[in-house]
Amino acid sequence: MSLSTKEPCNGKTMQHVSGESSPLDEGVGSIFDELPEAERQVIQRKINWVLRIRDTQKSGDKASARKMIQSAAMDLECHPRTIKRMLDAVDIDGIIVLTRGSRVDKGAARHISEPWRKLVVELYKRGTRYSRRTNRHQIWLLIKALLPKIEAAATQSSDDLDVQFEWIATKLGSGDESHSSNLNKILREINQEAVTGTIRPPRSHVAVYKILEEYSQEKVKARHPGQGPIKTIQTTEGDIVVDRSNKVLQIDHTRLDVLLVDQAGNEIGCPFLSVATDSYSGCIAGFYLGFMQPSSLEVALVLRHVILPKHYGPEFKLQREWGVCGVPEYLFTDRAKEFKSEHLRQVAAQLGFVLRKRAYPEQGGIVESIFDKLNKEVLSRLPGYKGSNVQKRPKDAEKYASLTIQELERVLVRHFVDHVNQHAYPRVAQTRFERWESMMVAPPRIPDERALDICLLKQKKRPKVQKYGTIAFEGEIYKGDCLLGKEKQQVVIRYNPADIIHLLVYTDEPDGKPGTFLGAVRARDLTEERLSLKELKEKKRCLRDARKSMDISTILSERLDLNELSEKKIKETRKQKREKEHKRTNRSDGLTNVVKFQCRQSSSERETVSKNATANAAAIPDHPSEKSVKPQPKRKRFKPSEAAEVAASNWHEYRQHNW
Numbered sequence: 065m066s067l068s069t070k071e072p073c074n075g076k077t078m079q080h081v082s083g084e085s086s087p088l089d090e091g092v093g094s095i096f097d098e099l100p101e102a103e104r105q106v107i108q109r110k111i112n113w114v115l116r117i118r119d120t121q122k123s124g125d126k127a128s129a130r131k132m133i134q135s136a137a138m139d140l141e142c143h144p145r146t147i148k149r150m151l152d153a154v155d156i157d158g159i160i161v162l163t164r165g166s167r168v169d170k171g172a173a174r175h176i177s178e179p180w181r182k183l184v185v186e187l188y189k190r191g192t193r194y195s196r197r198t199n200r201h202q203i204w205l206l207i208k209a210l211l212p213k214i215e216a217a218a219t220q221s222s223d224d225l226d227v228q229f230e231w232i233a234t235k236l237g238s239g240d241e242s243h244s245s246n247l248n249k250i251l252r253e254i255n256q257e258a259v260t261g262t263i264r265p266p267r268s269h270v271a272v273y274k275i276l277e278e279y280s281q282e283k284v285k286a287r288h289p290g291q292g293p294i295k296t297i298q299t300t301e302g303d304i305v306v307d308r309s310n311k312v313l314q315i316d317h318t319r320l321d322v323l324l325v326d327q328a329g330n331e332i333g334c335p336f337l338s339v340a341t342d343s344y345s346g347c348i349a350g351f352y353l354g355f356m357q358p359s360s361l362e363v364a365l366v367l368r369h370v371i372l373p374k375h376y377g378p379e380f381k382l383q384r385e386w387g388v389c390g391v392p393e394y395l396f397t398d399r400a401k402e403f404k405s406e407h408l409r410q411v412a413a414q415l416g417f418v419l420r421k422r423a424y425p426e427q428g429g430i431v432e433s434i435f436d437k438l439n440k441e442v443l444s445r446l447p448g449y450k451g452s453n454v455q456k457r458p459k460d461a462e463k464y465a466s467l468t469i470q471e472l473e474r475v476l477v478r479h480f481v482d483h484v485n486q487h488a489y490p491r492v493a494q495t496r497f498e499r500w501e502s503m504m505v506a507p508p509r510i511p512d513e514r515a516l517d518i519c520l521l522k523q524k525k526r527p528k529v530q531k532y533g534t535i536a537f538e539g540e541i542y543k544g545d546c547l548l549g550k551e552k553q554q555v556v557i558r559y560n561p562a563d564i565i566h567l568l569v570y571t572d573e574p575d576g577k578p579g580t581f582l583g584a585v586r587a588r589d590l591t592e593e594r595l596s597l598k599e600l601k602e603k604k605r606c607l608r609d610a611r612k613s614m615d616i617s618t619i620l621s622e623r624l625d626l627n628e629l630s631e632k633k634i635k636e637t638r639k640q641k642r643e644k645e646h647k648r649t650n651r652s653d654g655l656t657n658v659v660k661f662q663c664r665q666s667s668s669e670r671e672t673v674s675k676n677a678t679a680n681a682a683a684i685p686d687h688p689s690e691k692s693v694k695p696q697p698k699r700k701r702f703k704p705s706e707a708a709e710v711a712a713s714n715w716h717e718y719r720q721h722n723w
Contacts, residue, residue, distance in 0.1 A: 215263065
């Protein structure tokens with residue numbers, strides 16, 4: 065066999081010709097000819113380099129051989145150790161080892177067992193169903209959370225191991241599923257690995273990413289390198305160096321892409337989230353969750369939450385404290401109209417901080433990144449998530465919406481406190497909260513809570529105090545001892561729309577002067593511990609709709625019958641009165657087209673009438689002058705004294721039928 069090629073080597077042309085057969089060439093020809101052209105060229109280059117290096121090593125020039133190995137590594141784009149392994153393999157098996165194709169599992173993590181690969185893919189599949197969205201980092205966090213539990217259980221008895229895997233199945237959502245479900249099958253296979261002590265899980269996020277990349281072929285976007293150790297923000301009025309905590313606070317809003325329901329399970333839409341972030345530490349300082357379009361009122365509510373110390377009950381399941389509080393020096397926002405309002409300027413003047421606007425949109429990246437991570441890491445895992453992309457929006461988001469605003473608030477509070485604020489700050493061996501704590505040069509400035517009531521919403525209408533110390537608000541009755549003895553007086557109401565079970569009441573002072581705080585009142589007829597204004601309005605709307613759908617046919621029928629009876633009795637009464645009056649005045653009852661018909665006269669009566677007519681005619685003189693003029697009495701209009709015997713609407717028709 066003869067192999068000849070020309071390849072560049074250290075800027076020179078290398079030609080190697082082997083004219084005679086050698087043990088290195090046995091079996092190469094047939095395999096070499098069957099390979100594709102591209103792979104054949106690569107193998108030809110490997111063979112040329114190996115033969116040249118071997119010849120140099122045989123000559124005893126070790127320095128030249130080392131340089132040649134380095135050059136071969138650069139040309140073949142591999143490590144020098146790989147070239148040395150090629151030389152050792154050729155010494156043992158011959159040149160034929162260089163003709164072997166690439167490994168089928170090249171680039172794959174061979175240390176990960178198949179059940180763990182299935183688990184990664186299955187968790188990703190489950191995380192993208194039922195209107196949810198998940199990403200590869202969330203899958204790695206789940207795997208990372210399971211590893212200590214499984215490794216600890218592997219050293220225990222089989223019963224304890226089964227109990228541990230039941231707990232894992234519950235956490236992953238397959239505890240109540242059948243044994244034939246995919247996730248439970250995979251967990252049983254991992255359980256067998258734990259029993260035999262051959263657990264081979266992915267040990268890094270890179271391994272998980274590669275598994276999911278093979279499954280979904282996703283591409284990773286390039287990251288922004290960040291600003292560096294010295295952080296400066298550019299405002300419309302100059303730059304601000306962020307060198308301590310609570311110096312610059314950033315606030316922004318977004319509409320969450322998750323559908324919420326009320327206590328009765330009726331869909332009430334997507335809420336708005338306003339978040340405040342400390343620019344130095346990256347800590348979440350406060351937030352506000354509501355359904356109203358963001359305005360200066362929502363900004364003020366966020367500031368109130370930021371400044372006051374935060375205390376949450378055991379239902380929030382917090383493992384860390386939310387210690388971020390205090391009035392900031394600067395409030396850094398975009399140029400939206402809610403940040404330019406007179407109300408916000410009044411709040412800033414009263415609380416003592418300065419308003420600044422972004423010089424460029426990218427200056428607000430710290431808050432935008434919070435929204436992006438919240439969308440990918442939290443909201444996409446919740447039922448009712450509909451996504452921000454309309455084309456890729458799940459069709460069944462409304463079907464699986466089941467989260468209330470109280471439940472979402474608990475999720476957000478724990479995510480902000482136990483997740484975001486406990487993350488390590490980039491390039492610093494501190495969490496975000498530890499960084500905030502370490503750079504508080506002075507204790508946080510916390511004003512009196514009554515001074516922060518300016519941040520609450522104020523009802524435009526001035527309600528009057530009714531009896532027993534009650535007032536009306538949004539169709540509900542509120543009662544408090546602070547209103548006793550103030551009947552008929554007008555008061556001012558301030559409230560938080562996220563919780564209207566309690567309201568704050570102030571006196572109504574003239575000329576716009578601030579009123580005196582009277583106290584808090586509670587809704588008399590609401591049994592909930594907490595209820596938002598949106599939920600109350602939705603509750604009333606559902607009640608109205610339920611009333612409209614009720615069967616009130618019996619009520620309507622009763623109304624019609626009652627009206628019919630009333631009209632009938634009125635007509636009968638009027639008729640009786642009319643007949644009675646007609647009888648009293650000897651008048652007819654007023655019927656039209658009525659004629660009184662006499663019965664036919666007998667022959668004797670007709671003769672008598674004829675005689676009387678003849679006598680009367682004879683008594684009349686022939687000439688008018690001979691007649692004695694006598695005044696004739698005025699003929700009275702004939703008015704029958706009794707009801708007509710026959711009533712005819714058409715006289716000619718009556719004559720035709722009766723004469």
